[in-house]
Amino acid sequence: MPQRFDFAILGASPFAALVALGLAETGLKVCVAGPSRSPMQLMRGLDVAAGAITRPETWQVLQASLRDGESLISRHFPQAVQREALALSARSAGGRDALGHIRHMAGAFGVTTEPLPKRNGEAAILMRGLGRLDRRKIYRDLPKVFAAAGVELIGAIPEQLEISGGETTFETETGPVRAHSAVLAGNATAPLVGMLGLDHRVECVETWALLTRPAAPVRWGCALDIDDGASLQRFDNGQVEVACPGKRADAFERLASLLAPDGEIDVIGMAEYRTVRVPDRAPLINPPQARSPGFAFGLEPYGAFLAPVFVAYLLGKTDAGTAAFFAGLGPGKREGVAEYGGNRVLAK
């Protein structure tokens, strides 16, 4: 007999974990399939309450979710959120213009931003006072927190899902699992993207993460390049992790570019993984359907802070405006949802 759940969340990111915890808090029986992570591994991503957001609708939903998001995180992972300034940078002409749009849009929603001096043709802005998640604390405490919340951790992401009669069934190391609804959340589910028929909507991209010895010479504690999607975060102990889509050499080059002039640093950890990228850089979201699992991609880096409102959306408990926002992010027509996604233009 398969184990039965109301919701199966497939994913390994903090977003996936927080969605599972949010669902469990409503009394639903929830399981999570995803590679658990040791705090000694590379964290493979940044969680911060902002990003390369150019649309007022996205800022609005994110701002509305922040309080609940931080509250959900703090209830389960005390002290995992810290205040941090996020540096957004760009090197392309389009990227530099987009920084202006991001800056003024963020300002309209009460996020303090300031331009940073240009360096080597790279423009940057700084957003202050944002919540940032410490993934190491999340992964350290995750098994304990899930156990306390009644969320069952059922092992690795399954190789395939079967959906029949509106229910999703899949095999795990501990036997078959059947869930009333399943949601694929984040990069760890890249191997399953093919079964969703989303080839025209997403691309799976080779990505490298590098971990350094503790070091002071990086310019910012938390940074995101809006052109190539490279991110940087400095941990409590001074270690720095850079994640960069592309080849390994690209990640090394990106790390080298973030050091102060004449700075040097030792890379002591390295990981290659796949990220699910949405070309228009807007989130790609769909609730579970009768013949397809739900999914949520492209929410980095702010997804964790959006978890409560996403949970409400899954449960059909959002206001009409938020529901319309999420509905517009589905895989059908995606007009007017794009965020800054490199040098893409509509017309010349």
Place this chain on the structure above:
Amino acid sequence: MRTRAPDTAGPFSGRLIDRRRPIRFHVNGLGFSGFVGDTVLSALIAAGTTGAGRHLGHALGLGPVFGPDLIADGAGEIAPLPMDLAPAEDGARYRTIDPVRPGRGLARLRNRLGRSVPSLGLDFDHRPILPIAGDAEVAGAETPELLVVGGGIAGLAAAIEGAEAGLFVVLVERRQGLGGDAPLFGNREGEAPIAEALGDLQARVTDDPRISVLTGCEVTQFATGVFSLRGAQRRVQHLRPSYAILATGAADRLPVFSGNRLPGIFGVAEAFHLARDFGLWPGGDTIIAGASNAAYRMALLAAEAEMPVKRLFDARLGPHSRFREFCKAYGLQMAEGTAVHAARRLAGTRLGLTVAPTWTEPVEANVPVVCEQLITAGGWAPRLRLWVQAGGRVQWQQEAGALAASGRLNKVALAGSAAGFVTHSAVIASGRAAVARLLKRPAHAIRDPRLAEDFESADAQLPAFRSQQGAPPAYLSRGQSLVDAAAATVQKRPVLALTRASTKTDNRYDSAVLEVADIEALLAIGEIAPGHAQTVIKERGLPPVRVVAHALAAMPENAHGSRDIPAYLAGRFGKKPVVCPVEAEDRRRLAPGLLIFASTDESDAKSAIGVVLGHTGDGARALVRRKAHIVGGQAILRDGGRVVSVILGETVTPNGDG
């Protein structure tokens, strides 16, 4: 203190040194003497210098697994070598890469007065890391047909098998001599004497012109099919072999207790090779402690060499083996079910050991057991660093407390103890079989019978005893990483009687380069979950790579200029917005992204009628909702907290033509 055994000391007479040919050299300006055949490290230990320096406020011992890197003055741009690989040369002046701690004058005086252990006085709190060889050097890699890493009996057998198959073989051994650890283990009951088998294998390797042997040479890393080597030739070599056998043997695990790397503490394999190769026995009063049968074998060899062993502590309850029986016959004092819980330095070169029953806490009143040399035998773990770097998988074996290789690779194979074989015959056979498998030839099945528990107790895991505040660190491995187990969990003692003691996780250990042995120890003490072993080792078990700052190349300017409508603005201002010039009444430069509103009453971003796109040669352009666009009409925007009036111009086509 006598540290060099006499040349009549049988198995510990120093097979690699020529006592008739003394030499003298300097390290960091300090003079040392030795013999031809010594390494810098062995000569230092022979001179009584068993201290390397200080780390985290405590003394750190020198040893073959931890010989800091040095270079010879005037040697130019050559790669540094660890001092156990560097041959001691008469008249040479070496200097270490690690800096010397300031204030060494007082320390030297204390050494001379016999109040402390002679030490190189290096500072291990601020270690430099050397860059790893770059791709340019790798381009010159030599291409032997078969590379065998490890000159123990498995490696020798693999080299012979490869040569017999017609391959040109390079055999690399880190130590100065061939043979590996097999002579330490002795023969199993019913096995042929290892000395005979070893002698035969060595002779065949030496005589075969197809086999080149590099001793005193270390394989530092394996990446993209290339092995990087460093050795006595003082240069980095790169080999890109068609096939590789990793006969890297098993590492002697470091028992985890406070002070486990103080000067005068050696692993059993380290102590064996120092004694056998260089005649070194650094300490009059020697204690052996562990949970491995190799401890008894070492005690027997020492007895044969007439080097005294004061006591032997075995952590196991009721251990038995024929070597133990022989030790009894020699009259060695032995205790079972007891382990070293902590070590600290006493005056001079003496060590004070806290010894207590294995599974209990030592009581305060315990009188320390005093010795000059502690030899630990913490069991064995396959050396899998290169296997992991080659992409091989590993699995945590809870019972053995070690990682074991799993799966196979196409061009690289494990052999001998690294592959988990134990008996000499199986280890030798595995070397041959590994080559046969790589060449896709038939190989004989390997029999590796384990002795029944009734006949010989299995090696056991030692429990970890983490250090308390203020005590010397409890390191996880003997290597260069210097990861302190106690840092994983720091007990905060109560300051006042009313406050509670608390435990917090310190991430000091997490900031270090992790060696495979560190990860293995972290698994053993529960800091890493077994399910994470493979990924942690894959991500963190790498040699460090130095990155130097440089600027990213500027991205080429694309066609995306201010007259284009970026995708992220699509639909924001209606289906058919207009692009028009926009000018501030005060002529200020308008930055891209500024939102344009119909009046000062509006401030919600969603109610904006347009946005500044950017600048062309003739001023700023805006994207404006068609219905809200009035040529010459006024609108407002907020720039830097100020309301600014702007005038909208005539519609331009997206490509800029009026």
